[in-house]
Amino acid sequence: xxxxxxxxxxxxxxGGTGKSCVAASLMVSIPGLLAADADVEEPNLSILLGAExxxxxxxxxxxxxxxxxxxxxxxxxxxxxxxxxxxxxGKAFPSPNDLCHxxxxxxxxxxxxxxxxxxxxxxxxxxxxxxxxxLFEGRLKVGMPxxxxxxxxxxxxxxxxxxxxxxxxxxxxxxxxxxxVREADMVVLVTEPTPFGIADLDLALQVITDLKKPSVVVxxxxxxxxxxIDALAEKYGTRVAARLPFSRGVAESxxxxxxxxxxxxxxxxxxxxxxxxxxxTAGR
Amino acid sequence: xxxxxxxxxxxxGGTGKTSITAAxxxxxxxxxxxxxxxxxxxxxxxxxxxEPEGDFPFMGMQxxxxxxxxxxxxxxxxxxxRFGAIKVTGGKAxxxxxxxxxxxxxxLVCPVKCIAMxxxxxxxxxxxxxxxxxxxxxxxxxxxxxxxxxxxxVRKVAKEVAESxxxxxILTDGPPGIACPAISAITGxxxxxxxxxxxxxxxxxxxxIADLCRRFGTSAAVVLNKADLSSEGSxxxxxxxxxxxxxxxxxxxxxxxxxxxxxxxxxPSKELATHLEPIWRxxxxx
Ligand code: SF4
Ligand code: SF4
Ligand code: SF4
Ligand code: SF4
Numbered sequence: 001x002x003x004x005x006x007x008x009x010x011x012x013x014x015g016g017t018g019k020s021c022v023a024a025s026l027m028v029s030i031p032g033l034l035a036a037d038a039d040v041e042e043p044n045l046s047i048l049l050g051a052e053x054x055x056x057x058x059x060x061x062x063x064x065x066x067x068x069x070x071x072x073x074x075x076x077x078x079x080x081x082x083x084x085x086x087x088x089x090g091k092a093f094p095s096p097n098d099l100c101h102x103x104x105x106x107x108x109x110x111x112x113x114x115x116x117x118x119x120x121x122x123x124x125x126x127x128x129x130x131x132x133x134x135l136f137e138g139r140l141k142v143g144m145p146x147x148x149x150x151x152x153x154x155x156x157x158x159x160x161x162x163x164x165x166x167x168x169x170x171x172x173x174x175x176x177x178x179x180x181v182r183e184a185d186m187v188v189l190v191t192e193p194t195p196f197g198i199a200d201l202d203l204a205l206q207v208i209t210d211l212k213k214p215s216v217v218v219x220x221x222x223x224x225x226x227x228x229i230d231a232l233a234e235k236y237g238t239r240v241a242a243r244l245p246f247s248r249g250v251a252e253s254x255x256x257x258x259x260x261x262x263x264x265x266x267x268x269x270x271x272x273x274x275x276x277x278x279x280x281t282a283g284r
Numbered sequence: 285x286x287x288x289x290x291x292x293x294x295x296x297g298g299t300g301k302t303s304i305t306a307a308x309x310x311x312x313x314x315x316x317x318x319x320x321x322x323x324x325x326x327x328x329x330x331x332x333x334x335e336p337e338g339d340f341p342f343m344g345m346q347x348x349x350x351x352x353x354x355x356x357x358x359x360x361x362x363x364x365x366r367f368g369a370i371k372v373t374g375g376k377a378x379x380x381x382x383x384x385x386x387x388x389x390x391x392l393v394c395p396v397k398c399i400a401m402x403x404x405x406x407x408x409x410x411x412x413x414x415x416x417x418x419x420x421x422x423x424x425x426x427x428x429x430x431x432x433x434x435x436x437x438v439r440k441v442a443k444e445v446a447e448s449x450x451x452x453x454i455l456t457d458g459p460p461g462i463a464c465p466a467i468s469a470i471t472g473x474x475x476x477x478x479x480x481x482x483x484x485x486x487x488x489x490x491x492x493i494a495d496l497c498r499r500f501g502t503s504a505a506v507v508l509n510k511a512d513l514s515s516e517g518s519x520x521x522x523x524x525x526x527x528x529x530x531x532x533x534x535x536x537x538x539x540x541x542x543x544x545x546x547x548x549x550x551x552p553s554k555e556l557a558t559h560l561e562p563i564w565r566x567x568x569x570x
Contacts, residue, residue: 173325
């Protein structure tokens with residue numbers, strides 16, 4: 001037994017399977033957990049927890065600034081930028097655009113040391129509270145293309161608390177999801193028993209298996225669809241930990257912004273069982 | 285008439301975007317081309333069963349590759365990489381391709397020049413033919429990068445297919461979210477249809493994607509799905525549409541037979557026909 005804190009990530013190959021419902025239900029079923037909303041494009045956990053923001057901090061990425069006193073318009077920086085983010089029009093000095101990834105290559109290559117860096121806000125971390133519960137919510141600024149810095153900053157802030165943590169991950173199987181599950185002791189994959197659910201769970205399990213993360217599967221709306229999730233889970237050496245039927249009651253409470261476990265005992269029991277599994281998986 | 289492109293988006297997933305896209309295709313009064321730009325969870329083919337007409341590799345940005353024989357393990361590359369994508373383990377530098385943005389900073393600093401930028405396959409794109417028209421779709425490799433570039437690619441191919449086949453409209457099933465792939469899917473489209481649901485999160489996400497459309501100059505309209513699951517939620521969506529000047533084209537109830545159709549990998553066109561009529565009227569009037 002160790003008293004190391006436990007981190008559980010809630011993910012899904014596609015959106016809308018009930019990922020945030022599971023995350024919020026864990027929060028209201030297990031006392032004392034901290035939450036992080038890493039679905040920074042569409043953060044919904046605060047809505048479900050009824051959590052209000054009380055503090056926030058900006059997430060910034062580096063942004064090049066060209067000193068026109070030093071720049072001789074040689075164009076080295078424009079040629080070195082692999083994102084097409086620097087342009088030099090007519091007689092103007094080079095200037096960066098929205099495609100900038102803040103990689104720092106332009107300032108590395110400038111022979112005249114004319115490029116310095118400042119910060120550009122790409123999102124924020126909001127600290128939210130509902131009763132005893134605390135949530136770190138990452139929010140990507142609308143119009144910003146890259147969610148990864150906001151995901152990383154949100155997780156770093158939440159992990160620094162050193163408490164048992166539930167992470168609501170971005171949907172899908174590309175780099176944002178991988179970034180969000182990186183520190184998890186166990187990943188809960190939420191799916192539904194439809195052909196869509198199966199196809200997307202298959203992709204998600206490939207990624208989670210590649211990352212060598214222990215996982216369990218939660219089948220939401222288990223009575224709608226009829227596809228066989230067990231066989232797929234078995235193929236990847238994982239298992240279905242809970243099956244939650246469709247219920248109009250749950251759907252209506254979700255619509256009003258209430259997590260299923262606060263109105264449905266079956267959800268609550270499933271959450272307690274999942275948390276126990278996570279503890280065992282992490283050797284606690 | 286110039287070919288028009290409509291991108292169907294949702295902000296959050298699971299609102300029924302793909303089922304509605306498929307049903308719009310099946311009920312189309314015009315010649316159409318289908319484009320699945322949800323390259324991370326490409327589900328449109330499950331309902332449309334395209335006859336394959338070819339698959340092609342998608343090469344994203346180049347990524348860093350280390351010649352480990354020559355690497356001295358000095359760690360300069362790790363220090364300079366701002367994406368945590370290159371790390372020295374066991375005395376050799378290794379690249380995590382999922383996080384390599386391909387900026388080449390590591391290659392520039394390596395004192396023994398043992399890092400080269402190399403082509404990296406990030407996914408596959410496909411052409412196919414469905415009962416309702418040609419289809420272009422793609423799949424990003426799990427854990428892949430550059431989904432925005434792949435979205436641009438399938439849209440470009442869909443446009444070429446539409447022009448050569450004389451199709452009047454492209455229906456693009458867009459990705460969830462508001463970041464790079466979503467931006468790539470709406471930029472330059474003639475209209476965005478936002479499929480939402482009568483929940484607080486549905487409303488929140490609808491407003492964020494509508495904001496994105498405004499910033500990128502794409503006109504947006506809303507389709508409210510599963511409207512009867514919450515009358516209060518539906519009222520709030522109607523209100524939000526009014527306040528933000530978003531036309532609300534249709535309110536579709538929760539129809540169990542739609543779920544059953546999708547479960548059998550069948551397009552729920554019969555079930556949705558009457559509800560989708562006003563949407564086609566709007567699209568034709570564009
Ligand atoms: S590399 Fe430096 S000097 Fe050359 S154009 Fe860029 S900023 Fe100016
Ligand atoms: S920081 Fe990187 S991406 Fe941004 S302009 Fe400079 S070289 Fe281009
Ligand atoms: S900078 Fe070059 S030599 Fe040094 S660890 Fe990196 S790859 Fe190896
Ligand atoms: S190319 Fe850029 S992102 Fe990729 S490993 Fe090198 S420094 Fe890091």
